[in-house]
Structure formats: C-alpha cells, structure tokens
Amino acid sequence: MTPLLEAKHVSKHYGANTALSDLSMSIDTSKPAITAVVGESGSGKTTLARIILGLVPPSEGQVLYQGQDMARLSGTERRQFRRDVQAVFQDPYEVYNPFYRVDHVLTTPVRNFNLASSRAEGRTMIENALRAVGLRPEEILGRYPHQLSGGQRQRIMVARAVLMKPKLIVADEPVSMVDASLRATILTSLRKLTDEMGISIIYITHDLATAYQVSDNILVMYRACVAEAGAVERVVKHPQHPYTQLLISSIPQVSTTRDWLDDEGDQKTAATPSAHGCRFVDRCPVAMPKCSTTLPPLYRTEPARAAACFQHEASPTLPNGALNEVLTPTPS
Template sequence: MSSRDLLIRGKGLTKVFGYGSQKTTAVDAVDFDFHKGEIISIVGESGSGKTTLAKMIMGLLKESSGSIEYKGQPRRLKSHADRKRYWKDIQAIFQDPFSSFNLFYRVEKLLLDCIKLQGQKLSKEERYEKMREACSFVNLKFEELHNKYPFELSGGQMQRLMIARIFMLHPKVLIADEPTSMVDACSRSTILDMLLKLRDENEMTIIFITHDVGLAYYVSDTIYIMEKGKIVESGPAEDMILNPQHPYTRQLINDVPKIRSAWDLGS
C-alpha cells in the first residue's frame, strides 16, 4: 500500500501501569502502520498487551510514552471536542457487548445516539428509517427490538446491535476486540461476514484484536504478533503463517491444527 493510504501510525508506543517495584509494562515500544481499507489482526495470548494497545489506539488509555499519528498529524485528544471528533472516525466493538451499552437505555435510544453523534438534522421518519435500515443490515427487526433493554437481548443479538451502530456511524476505523468469542460458530461466521461487508462498502480499516491465529489468517491483510507487550513479528498474513520467523509465532500456529497443516504444505 502507498504512503497516501496511511491512516494510523504508532511510534514507540508504551504503556506502563503502577510505580516502582509494582511497575508493569503492558505495551513496550510498539510501532505500527495501519492503512485505509486494510484488515489488520493483532494476535497474542491473554496478557500479551493486545487489548491495552487497542484501548490506546481508541483513545481510552493515555500512552506513557511514544505517539500516535492520525491522517499524518499528531493525534489530539486534549479537549472534549478533540475526542468527539476522533471517536466519530474511530469506533470499537468489544468482547462483552453488554459492557458497551447503558443497560438502562432502550434499543431505540442507543441507536438514536448514533444519529446525534453524527450531528445529522433528520425528521422523525428519516431517523426511524435509518434505524430500521441498520437493524435490517444485521438481520434484526427494529420493530421487535426498539422498546427492549439490552438485558432482554441475547449475546448474539447484542453483538449484531453493535454492528448496526457501526453501520449507522460509518467510522473510518473499527477496532474489534474478540468480537465473536461469546457467540456460537454459526453466529461467529455471520458476524465476520457482516464486518467484512462493511469494510468493502465503506473502505473501513478493521483492526481485529484476537488470540485466534486461525481467524487472523483467514480475514487479515496484515498480522502483528504480540508477546509480553512487544510486537515480535509482523507482515502480510500469508507470509506470517506459511513462513513464520519468530518462535512465538510458530508456537501459536502449532496450537491450531488446520493452520499447522497449511504451514506444513507451505514449507
């Protein structure tokens, strides 16, 4: 990809928690380049630092050192207006959908807030049409859900509702942190298909945060492998799986039988 497509760049990104003897470096001098329309997977086991990195990219955690550039400029998150502008472009889907919604707001209110975030002046009928369209995109019926609270929905319905929000917001970047870990295999495939369709329609950059190297191989253009807070290897997905250089990458591949078979065939 050309430098013109570069959307987010991380330089020496570090996050330290605690002080003195209690100090823990969760993310350690990480560099990355994410491009427009690219699908990236950040892969690592639990505790590798991948979710902390995702929260830093999202702007939910402040970096201890290093920097993030967005669209070629240093990222600004100092004021409420700065953060609102950034979050209009960058959205996230988290592992637990129930933690992402206010449980005391009905579905209709949660979707209306997406329209407000975009600052659109729409008639009541236009607002309802947008909400119906978003629900239809994720195979939900707005009329059946609009008056319900999040705790009245299943985990699969909540994940679909999160994708409906993304459909309405049209962000430039989506951070998907283990988005399919709480649903069954059939729902997992459907949710991935929906996310990939959004990427194709909107040229959206998707950053998957996952422990599943198999998922990363099948959906990604680029894979970053994280171990103990560091990026130990990165590159095009096929190169990473068929010709891994780092022992930790090889270990992750060995834990997935189908991926290991592909590796054996490629080596």
C-alpha cells in the first residue's frame, strides 16, 4: 500500500546552513503509531515538521503524498492533503485571535471543508472533538481565549485537528509552553487519538522524557542528521549514540541520588567538526580519528534500532531510505 507520506532524500539548506541533511522516511498510517522526533535547537526537527506539513519545500529530494510529488498536487489533492495532515503548534496563545470566541477556530474548518450538512451536525462534531481531547464542551464553547488556560487552549487546537478526521497530526512542541502538571493531560489525550481513533502522530520535541512517555518510536536528531532511531523503549533504556546518552544523562531525575551536577556533563573535545565528519565529534567523549573525516552511516544494531556511530561499525549499515525498518508500528 502506498504510504500517506514519503520523504525521499530530503535536504533543506538556508544559505550556507544545512537544516536537514538527506533524510528518507515514510509515514504509513495504516498502522497508527506515535513517532517522536527529538533534538536540541538547530537539530532540524522543526524543519522536518515544516517539510512534512508542506509549509516549506525541500531544497533537495522530494516528499510524496499518496505517491504524488507534493510540489505537483492539483487543487483537489492539495485540499485532501490539508485534511489528512493536521498541525498542532507550540504556542497556544498566538494562534487565537483575541477578539473572537474560541468557537471560531472550530467552526471555520467545519464551514470551509463542508464537514457538516447542518449547523446542528457541525455543533455535535465540535462537541465530540472537544470530548475526544478531554474537554467539556460547555466549559469551552462561547469563551474567549483569555478566559481559558494554556492547557485548555492547546487541547482545543488538538480538537480542531481531530475535527478534520486526519490520518496524521504533526505536533511541534505542543506542551513546551504549558505547565508541567498539564503536560501529562495533553500528551495522554494525544496517545488516545492514536490508540482509539487510529491517528498517527509525529511528536516533535526537545524533551526526551515526554517522548519516552507517549511515543512508540523515536528519531534522535543532531545537527540536521539522524543520530539514532528505533523503538522508544530500547533507545531510552539503552542509548547507543553518545549524543542520546548525553541527552538522557542531562535530564534531572526526581531521586535522592544526587549525581546530576557532579557528572562530567558535556565535554567539548579538541576535535572540530568538519563538513565531512560526524556532526557530534566536537562534543563526543569517545571520538576516534576517523570521526573527524567520515560521516558515520546508520548502523542497524538491533532489529528495531539504528545508530549513526562508528562504535557500532560491526553491525550492518542501514541503507538510506530504510529508516522505517527500525521503526516498529506496534503500539505499546
């Protein structure tokens, strides 16, 4: 079956900077799953999201939507794409017009896409979408954005996405601006969409701990490249790329063992990254001479895992474009 979306050797350059380097993956929504894309600022995770959403064209390579090049979609196909693939962005404050009631962001898509045959049916659809994300319609509808909390506003954005009955939701840092106590609630409602409604989700985040909590698969990105990919349980519990290891050890844990600050932490080594070498070489505690000159490919170290590090040279390389082989579609 043709996957919903397929990225083929996609790169994005901004001037001399490469934001995303030769990434290939497909998103097959027939087996719904949550895939987390994790990385620090500048890792290319948001660029990947924007390319998948069709908001920016790739500099090289192509993105296929149901087998068709995204750049050459007809008007009707583009409209279908706009329904199938929904976005939830970071800031639950900026997306609302303060002069409109929040109903506006829900009724507009119903009208634009003729989702309902009557006003009453539209209202029912909106109420169901709100309930799907754990909101009570009577507490939400008729209110202005400033009367709702950040967590409520962000869940309305998820409800708006759900309303379109999408196959895929791309959520770019959906919880980074809400309180820790509300993050769990929002992420749990995202998980439900996958488990109960069969919607696939790409969860873009810098927070590995929430990624571990909600996703099935994970892609760890570092400076435009995939550093490690695979089943989330394996990657988080036994990280194989030094960058993933650094990320995990950097998360402060609620524990009476206080080893977070005493740890060696991030080490800048003498090596400088060259255009050809591993992107992580200047921060890597185990860098070898060849790391400065050759970019390590992804090595398939386990059935559901690959790491781009020469420490795993003994494992077979994962051909570019075969990333999906290590992403398991089995929901937890």
